[in-house]
Amino acid sequence: MTLAKTRAVCLVGVDGFVVDVEAAITSGVPGLHLVGLPDTALSESRDRVRAAIFNSDEDYPNRHVTVSLFPASRPKAGSTFDLAIATALMAAAGAVPAQSCTGLVFIGELGLDGRIRPIPGVLPAVLTAANAGCRTIVVPRANAAEAELVPGVEIVSAGTLRALLCLLRDEPPPPEEEEEPLPRPSETLPLRAPDRRTGLDLADVRGQAEARRALEISAAGGHHLFFSGPPGCGKTMLAERLPTLLPPLDREAALEVTAVHSIAGTLPPGQPLIVRPPFHAPHHTATRAAMVGGGSGRSLQPGAVSLAHRGILFLDEAPEFMNGTLDALRQPLEEGEVHIARAEGTATFPARFTLVLAANPCPCAAAKQIDCSCPPAVRRKYLTRISGPLLDRVDLKLELTPASRAELRYDLELAESSTVVADRVLAARERTLKRLADTPWRANSEIPGPELRRRFVPSGDAMLTADDALQNGSLSARGLDRVLRVAWTLADLAGRDRPSADDIGGALALWSGWRP
Numbered sequence: 001m002t003l004a005k006t007r008a009v010c011l012v013g014v015d016g017f018v019v020d021v022e023a024a025i026t027s028g029v030p031g032l033h034l035v036g037l038p039d040t041a042l043s044e045s046r047d048r049v050r051a052a053i054f055n056s057d058e059d060y061p062n063r064h065v066t067v068s069l070f071p072a073s074r075p076k077a078g079s080t081f082d083l084a085i086a087t088a089l090m091a092a093a094g095a096v097p098a099q100s101c102t103g104l105v106f107i108g109e110l111g112l113d114g115r116i117r118p119i120p121g122v123l124p125a126v127l128t129a130a131n132a133g134c135r136t137i138v139v140p141r142a143n144a145a146e147a148e149l150v151p152g153v154e155i156v157s158a159g160t161l162r163a164l165l166c167l168l169r170d171e172p173p174p175p176e177e178e179e180e181p182l183p184r185p186s187e188t189l190p191l192r193a194p195d196r197r198t199g200l201d202l203a204d205v206r207g208q209a210e211a212r213r214a215l216e217i218s219a220a221g222g223h224h225l226f227f228s229g230p231p232g233c234g235k236t237m238l239a240e241r242l243p244t245l246l247p248p249l250d251r252e253a254a255l256e257v258t259a260v261h262s263i264a265g266t267l268p269p270g271q272p273l274i275v276r277p278p279f280h281a282p283h284h285t286a287t288r289a290a291m292v293g294g295g296s297g298r299s300l301q302p303g304a305v306s307l308a309h310r311g312i313l314f315l316d317e318a319p320e321f322m323n324g325t326l327d328a329l330r331q332p333l334e335e336g337e338v339h340i341a342r343a344e345g346t347a348t349f350p351a352r353f354t355l356v357l358a359a360n361p362c363p364c365a366a367a368k369q370i371d372c373s374c375p376p377a378v379r380r381k382y383l384t385r386i387s388g389p390l391l392d393r394v395d396l397k398l399e400l401t402p403a404s405r406a407e408l409r410y411d412l413e414l415a416e417s418s419t420v421v422a423d424r425v426l427a428a429r430e431r432t433l434k435r436l437a438d439t440p441w442r443a444n445s446e447i448p449g450p451e452l453r454r455r456f457v458p459s460g461d462a463m464l465t466a467d468d469a470l471q472n473g474s475l476s477a478r479g480l481d482r483v484l485r486v487a488w489t490l491a492d493l494a495g496r497d498r499p500s501a502d503d504i505g506g507a508l509a510l511w512s513g514w515r516p
């Protein structure tokens with residue numbers, strides 16, 4: 001019996017585990033047998049591997065071959081095991097030296113013609129392998145730049161099975177493989193904020209001073225935000241400009257965001273690392289699965305909450321979203337991640353986002369209240385489609401009125417640009433980070449309630465306003481936590497060491513500002 005071993009990675013959400021792949025050639029009826037709980041896509045690997053080996057001008061071992069996947073008890077999904085299976089098979093057949101692939105991790109899907117096809121999720125797969133102590137990882141050539149974002153591992157890439165086998169045999173590559181070297185990912189992250197991709201700028205918005213201030217507070221502390229107001233008052237316009245106020249992602253966050261978008265297949269072309277906070281705006285027809293993620297095996301997809309991870313989730317026309325879709329947000333809002341139970345195990349996707357909701361006050365969407373034809377009951381009911389528990393989690397609630405004609409005409413030079421506001425946001429965030437230096441949190445909105453009340457207590461005088469609100473019932477315990485977090489952000493924006501009475505009053509006004 002001849003035996004060879006390689007390794008592969010099975011992804012479950014953004015996590016995964018390393019799979020040992022063992023190929024053994026024994027006497028018996030010729031054929032390839034795959035054992036160790038493969039799913040359908042993985043079972044079809046047999047056919048792809050056979051065709052790819054044949055079309056790479058290699059001899060397919062026409063023998064009784066068993067390929068086992070360990071740990072045998074865990075279900076395995078996907079087509080990314082092809083490369084590990086093909087190399088284990090060729091090594092067991094003696095076509096490549098067995099020791100040349102021992103300990104190597106192979107990630108990639110094979111085309112029938114022998115090409116190694118790019119796959120989604122390379123970054124999290126390589127991270128999984130690196131965290132498991134693997135040192136050398138073979139990936140599809142087209143995914144090399146993404147794989148090389150992971151420090152401390154050697155990435156080998158190949159475009160075809162033939163080229164990979166040459167590498168393992170220490171032979172020169174086949175002539176057609178001498179491709180242009182791929183561009184390397186840029187190591188430097190841009191330091192300053194404005195979002196040059198979109199050309200949007202806060203200065204495009206005239207008037208709306210309160211709404212602009214709310215955007216600034218949201219950007220500085222990561223606070224959730226709700227704009228209500230008549231059609232055309234600028235709700236969508238304002239929300240779309242929130243990303244221009246945010247600082248770029250730090251390296252750790254950039255890798256987290258890139259991992260999610262790698263799995264979803266939404267990485268921008270030619271840009272292996274996402275360095276700007278994402279802005280994700282699902283349509284109101286989005287299903288619950290589209291919102292929080294779903295599917296199984298290879299088609300397990302992160303939802304909108306994860307595509308917005310470390311950025312903005314914007315729900316425009318929020319009351320139009322289907323029943324249940326909005327309430328599905330509550331769990332990720334609390335935990336900063338979503339869990340999806342699947343045969344392969346519970347998949348976890350990160351989902352720490354800033355929620356921005358926009359809504360018209362009623363379904364007829366009249367430009368002026370006087371033109372509204374909706375019966376009062378309909379008006380009242382419309383906004384209550386956004387449930388109380390969800391609204392409780394929104395720190396900043398604003399009711400907008402359209403900018404006046406004078407503002408629209410003359411406010412040009414008064415309107416600050418995104419760059420100016422982003423500088424203040426950055427300064428406030430740096431102040432927050434200094435205070436939170438020895439904690440796992442990076443923004444005021446992330447501090448858990450108990451910690452907030454234990455370690456970040458404003459002075460007694462400042463708390464008097466909040467005490468009054470608690471006493472007269474206009475503020476709940478959960479509301480108090482949210483008000484305190486915003487108060488800290490107001491203090492950080494103003495350069496104060498602790499929230500003042502005004503900061504608490506301001507935060508309270510923004511929290512309770514508006515109710516359906």
Ligand SMILES: Nc1ncnc2c1ncn2[C@@H]1O[C@H](COP(=O)(O)OP(=O)(O)OP(=O)(O)O)[C@@H](O)[C@H]1O
Pocket residue numbers: 204205206207208229230231232233234235236237238359360403408
């Ligand atoms: N304050 C403003 N400054 C500059 N332009 C504005 C302002 N408010 C509205 N506009 C103009 O009106 C247009 C409509 O704004 P926007 O789509 O943001 O409104 P909305 O509140 O989202 O409306 P709807 O409820 O219909 O979605 C904008 O594209 C912009 O041209």
Ligand SMILES: [Mg+2]
Pocket residue numbers: 235236237316358
């Ligand atoms: Mg709109």
Ligand SMILES: [Zn+2]
Pocket residue numbers: 362363364365366372373374
């Ligand atoms: Zn109406």
